[in-house]
Amino acid sequence: MNTDNLTTAGEELSSLEKVKQGLKDIFGQTTDLAVVSVHVGQYEGLLCYLTTMTSTDFITGKIVKELSLSEDKEQLSKEETFRELEDCHFSGLKHETLQNMEDSSNKMVLGYAAIFVDGLPLVLAVDVRSLSSRSVEEPTSQNVVRGPKEGFTESADTNMSLIRRRFNNVKLRFEKFELGYMTHTAVYIAYLDGEVEEHILEQVRERLNSAYIDSLFDSGRIEDLLHSKGKSMQLFPTICNSERPDAVCSYMINKRIAVIVDGSPFVLIVPSIFTDFFKSPEDEYQWFVIGSFARYLRYFAFILSLIVPGLYIAVTSYHQELIPSILLTSIAAQREGIPFPAGIEILLMEITFEILREAGTRMPRIVGQTISIVGALVLGEAAVQAGIVSNINVIVVSLTAISGFVAPIYTFGAKVRFFRFGMIILSSLIGLYGLVLGCCLLMVQLTRIESFGVPYLSLFSKWDKRRVT
Template sequence: MSTEEQSLTGEQMNSLEKVKKQLKQVFGETTDLAVEPVDVGQYKGLMCYLTTMTNSAFIMEHVVKKLAMSEHKEPISKEETFQQLEISAYSGLSHQTLQNIDDVMFKIVLGNAAIFIEGCAQVLVLDVRTLNSRSIEEPSTQNVVRGPKEGFTESADTNMSLIRRRFNNVKLRFEKYELGYLTHTAVYMAYLDGEVDEEILKQVRETLSSSHIDSLFDSGRIEEMFHSKGKGIQLFPTVYSSERPDAVCSCMINKRIAIIVDGSPFVLIVPTIFPDFFQSPEDEYQWVVIGVFSRWLRYFAFVLSLIVPALYIAVTSYHQELIPSVLLTSIAAQREGIPFPASIEILLMEITFEILREAGTRMPRLVGPTISIVGALVLGEATVQAGVVSNINVIVVSLTAISGFVAPIYTFGSKVRFFRFGLILLSSLIGLYGLVLGCCLLMVQLTRIESFGVPYMSLFSRWDKRRVT
């Protein structure tokens, strides 16, 4: 509504004609706005709702039929009529009484129905939202062999119920915020009262309350807001996101805060530390030895995905004395006739793989796997046969790519590739010295990062008011 338009309040809403005019000014000629004249007892009334946000059959069955108030044969006043609607007719529906047209129209946008009575200053707003949402399905990320198969959906109410079902505890709290002055998206903060550090809780509240974004359609936008609250240059993700209710509940037990965004199936967890991105929910559902082994295997794969291409370039280009003679002879034989140096070979193959991965992600679901397999096999074999790259190069890039997918959280694994390219460039310039320098800079950066005051590299520390488990 523009600032030039006059809002109706109190007694001004007595006239149904004024209400119709105001609704037309605000909503314009939108076709999904239903403004229907109705009889409320012995008085004229008006019912307004959005057909795209409600179920018309539900409104006819549970709202319109009760407006006649046929049980009252004697005429009653408008105030008594309004009270009877509240107390008797719609006691089973969630409802509110409002006196400001701006508040009423905001409720209509959210999917409520508003009932105006001629000559009555109050408006009855009924919660009749019946939105269609995706059913609960298995998560598309963080797959497990053993464990719950439920995943979050785009409905915040459904996501909160999935969390509540796992916490039969009165300490569970949900706090609601509205972000985006154009979308008014509902955002919920979930935590266990008495378990979360009060200073962190205060920081999260301030971040959500002070937001001035124009729109919010996914939790990724909130993730950017929290990402900037850390200390140091945030080259690694400082917010954990998950589609799995059991993973989120496990984090909440460990003194974390969950952020649920209506319209997004990914729930955020803050604060976040480095080991969180290497833990799979399945680790808790199997023998502890297997769980620990799997976790350390992921750490090892992370290191491989970072340094293998850079290490190959460094030792083949600058430090051949470190390679056993038999292996060095084999590598030299494979590289015979290759027109590019090892660094260019690696960069070409890495870029090619990134293109294939992006194509496989964006292609239709039925075609994507085919493109990835055909591209990887046919293109890789063709480049080797053409003498553009060597077999050992294909092995190095393949090992690196497979290791990069071991991390349970995709957002974390996707960021590793940027550091990989940096290490490749340093190794191409000064060999192993560049690789060591890059790793040292990376470790310095990791130790400087904080998430809401919690050190990012708190590997095995327990909570002591400033740390998480």
């Protein structure tokens, strides 16, 4: 034991009055600080904790009761009394021995109770966290018809337990990090020892250790910190997220690393590639043919959501000869009297739909869905009747919007909407040439992206491990 540390600690822990004053200086006038005078064996002591991090019943049943039992023991010195509490009475609870006020206050913020003995330069910090949290419920963003109905919660301990229950394997590892110099949020990485690439694991550790942020309340905040720096700006997400324990475990079996943030129900998966954003856990729970068909259908829907509006603008504005005569006559009849060109018409409807989608998301759940459906129907019908847009335009925008929501990962669909507007603008300017140019630029971007050294399009090209750095 370091004598210098004990000397310094002795000054601030020399008496219970100095301890009280030190706690007051650190915590100020906060109302959730409890400083209770107790008897620790035959000696005066203090029991200090934050009421917002535990319950009174837990403190009374687990801590105060044990302190009172120590009075029945024969006369012991302060050091012997302290060791008896540590080795016997609180051996079943997580605890630490501290030597100064700063460490003690930091532990109290994390949900520990600090036990001080008058004149003893040691502090016993006992874990007394007893917080109410949301129960394990069905995921809200990644639903399946067949499969487990459990979803992650905001508690990191619960989330790690959900993962551990699915891995009866001693290779499962959890490592803890602390991010946010204001919030000190716990971040954990989970992986199977011996299965993940060591250099990828080291990159994740390095980026978490070097992260410098003021606060962390959700895993989305650290996605940018973990994003791989590719050869160019990356407009597609390189980190997948999931609130399904079965999906995360499936990724971990495939040599991935899970990043769990305390306070967030979304667990990050690194590295992630293009195909990960089209996988659904349900694909593995049904017949292989059906699962494969559903996955390929998502790829097709992704292509539709990208090119359908631009293709409609290009062929109706620049390349009418590509449209069958009967269909062309029908489209021309519908567009008769429309005051806007096809490009402006599509942009107006796309922007209107985005406003409705955002309003439906932000409004209270009771009225949000109603507003979205009624708003889309009423505005669409009214716009057609007023001669602002055509019926075929409503069909194109609706098909595009529905196709954009087929991807199981919501964040990926948001990126698709961004590129769709680019395709619309290019098609409005130079027709099919602009659409082809946009697709080529998109493919170039996809081929240049890497996630922790793994090519983004690994499914479509051979993964050479020698180039992964």
